Amino acid sequence: MFRGKIASILEKELKDAKLSKSAIHEALEIPPSTEMGDYAFPCFSLAKVLRKNPSEIAKTLAVKIKPNQELEKTEAINGYVNFFLKKPVFAEEVVGRIFDEKEKFGHSDRGKGKKVVIESPGPNTNKPLHLGHMRNMALGISLSNIFKANGYKSINVDIINDRGIHIMKSLLAYKKFGKGKDPAKGHKPDHFVGDFYVLYSKEEKKNPKSKEKLQEELQSLLRKYEASDKETIYLLKRMNSWAVQGIQETYNRFGMHIDKAYYETEHFEKGKALIKEYEKKGLFEKEDDGSISINLEEEGLGKKVLLRADGTSIYITQDLYLALQRYKDFKPDKMIYVVGSEQIYHFKVLFTILKKLGFKFAENYYHLPYGMVYLPEGKMKSREGNVVDADNLMDETAALAKKEILRREPKLDKKDLDERAERIALGAINFFLIRYDALKDFTFNPEESISFEGETGPYIQYAHARASSILRKAEKEFNLKPKFNPRVLKLAEKEEHVLVRELSRFPSIVKDGAEKLKPDLIANYAYKLAQAFTDFYTNQKVLAEDTREREERLQLVAATRRVLANALALINIAALEKM
Structure with missing residues (x-):
């Protein structure tokens, strides 16, 4: 513009x-x-x-x-x-473009013909998803939407961590106490698996002898798995299938779509073979204890073990293989890993190794690190069983939303109440998880997040609903649907001009969101736009007596409603017609 x-x-x-x-x-x-x-x-x-x-x-x-x-x-x-x-010219250009481009306003084709692959959220199959996974998903979904808005083909991939010591803890507890049962009807299967993970931790804490005995049994179970023991592999597949089924239900509810999932059990052996292959070529070093490593001291990353002395793999083992496999699968122009900030060193090592091996595509591999999410009660923990998981948090937030809705609209029928509360709850959670810079740690407060006032998702949803209400009233009372008419556009009042100026910023915000990997730019823009709209309709009578003023302000309301909807769509928040 x-x-x-x-x-x-x-x-x-x-x-x-x-x-x-x-x-x-x-x-x-x-x-x-x-x-x-x-x-x-x-x-x-x-x-x-x-x-x-x-x-x-x-x-x-x-x-x-x-x-x-x-x-x-x-x-x-x-x-x-x-x-x-010049205010009238500015208004005509901005409002006219919004009316013309509609849901595509803010979008561009700058990424046309390019592909971006985004990894998120990478669950473990020993427990349900928790609040940290929700932040990961919120970032991953928003990034995917933002890149699509910039013309890219966005591909969402997942890494399912379905093997390892923590997975075996759930399996051992199930073998000892599960009695061969399946998840009961109404008991979400990933929660069923997670209950055994918690049970293992409780049993381990009973006394030192109990802990020692359980750890011996755990190592025995791991050896059986490594030796391809049929019963162990059967049970592991069974429990993993329950966990994945439940996790998928959470994905569906939250709006997480996965184009391709990679399972650790299917590729960890290939990762080990890859490390051994490069060691034979002299690109990696075999240590005296039999482990394989790479010296990255010149890069300031020290010496990194790639395969343990006993031949077992670590995260870098499989991530090296997966990085190559994903490039073969998709040939992406960008690959973005949405993974917690505690893994910053890990990804520096991964990308450095890929470059040293001559893989130029690693120049376009990025790690989007994010900080911890706390609750008012403190840091989340899972082994003790006091973690606030994603499903319960969504339920709790939806219950809070229902109370707020009923306070405003006590006679709303149950179906509409449930649907509206769910969409408000998910909007509240998504906005709270995205509004901060990704690296920032913060405390998530469900009651604060659900407020219809202040810097919240529901506040922005309410602004959209308010715009929709004004347009319905205009049609009912004046038989008037706003159409773009530059002849009546002046919008010279301060609040009008501020709102037009805010609307004009959206395309550059969408561009910056992709270039800087910052979904928080979209979230904060949506909030500022909602603020500007609130100031506008509070201080200027939209359905004015003067026909020209009424028509021009309705155009501005319709344009704002459209841009609010476009912005909310990028950050996975429903634009509601009624609140």
Whole structure:
């Protein structure tokens, strides 16, 4: 939009600085107040190149850049060139484009013909998903949607961790106490498996002798598995199938779609073979104890064991194989791993090894790390059985949403109540999990997240519902459906202009969300847009007596409703017609 036009003007005037249009476009800012203009260009980085004071550069540019059909004026303020757009022209361009592009407003084809593969959330099959997995899914789903909006083909993959010591703990407890039972009707199968994981932990804590005996049995079970004992493998497959079934139900409820799942039991042996192959080629080292490693001291990553002395694999073993396999499967232009921040070192090692082995595609492999999620009671734990799992958290948040809905609409029928509460609850959870920078640790408070006021998902959903309500009322009372009509568009009032300006930002926010791997940009934009809309309809009468004012403001309401819906869709939140 106008950002690009301003960048072109500045590029022409800054030939001596040799700044590209894209660099200028990136540098343009939105001033905090409309009194400071609609766009601002900082001149501080030009001081060294042009050998002038930033304030002088800004003043010179402000004089050179003349008003035109779209630009009302420019001002130099403290080293910035501030651009003031003509409000009616600005409104016509922004609102017209939204009416024209509809659900595609904010989308682009900059990634056309390219593929991105996103790994998320990587569950273990010994327990249900918990709040940490929900943050992973919220980030993964949003990233996938944002890349699609930028024209990419987005492919969601999963790694199912269905073997290892923790999985065996559930299996051992089931062998000892499960009595061959299947999950009872109404008992979610992943919770059934998780109950045995908790039971193992409780048995282990009874006394030192009990712990020692259980650990001996656990090692015996592991050896049986490694030796392909039929009974052990049968039981493991049975329990894993229950866990995966339950996890899939949670995926479906949360809106997580997986295009391809990779199972650890199916590829860990291939990972071991790959390590041995490269060791024979002299690319990895065999240590005196029989383990295989790689020296990454020059890269500041130390020496990394790739295969243990006893021949058993570790995470890096299978991740090396999977990185190659996924490239064979999809030939992605980008591969993004959504994995907790405690694995930052692991992925630095993984990508470094791939590059040292000559795989150039690793230059486009990225790790999106994320921080811990806490509850008001403290850090989540799973072995003690006091973890707040995803299913229970969604149920609890939906129950809180029902109370809020009934307080506002006590006669709502049960079906509508249940459906609306579920969509509000999922919106509340998604927004809370995405609104922070991914690396930030934070405390999730269900009661705070479900509030219809403040920086929450329901607040944004309410703004969309409010816009829908205004449009229904306009149709009922005035038989009026908003259509784009530039002849009546002035939108010169402060709240109107602020809202138009906020709407204009959406395409660049979607672009930045993909380029910077930051879904929080979309979440925070949606909140600011909802705020601007609330200020607008609070201070300006939409269904005004004056026909022209009524028509232009309804166009603005319809445009805002559309952009709110588009933004919410990117972060996996339902845009509701009624709240």
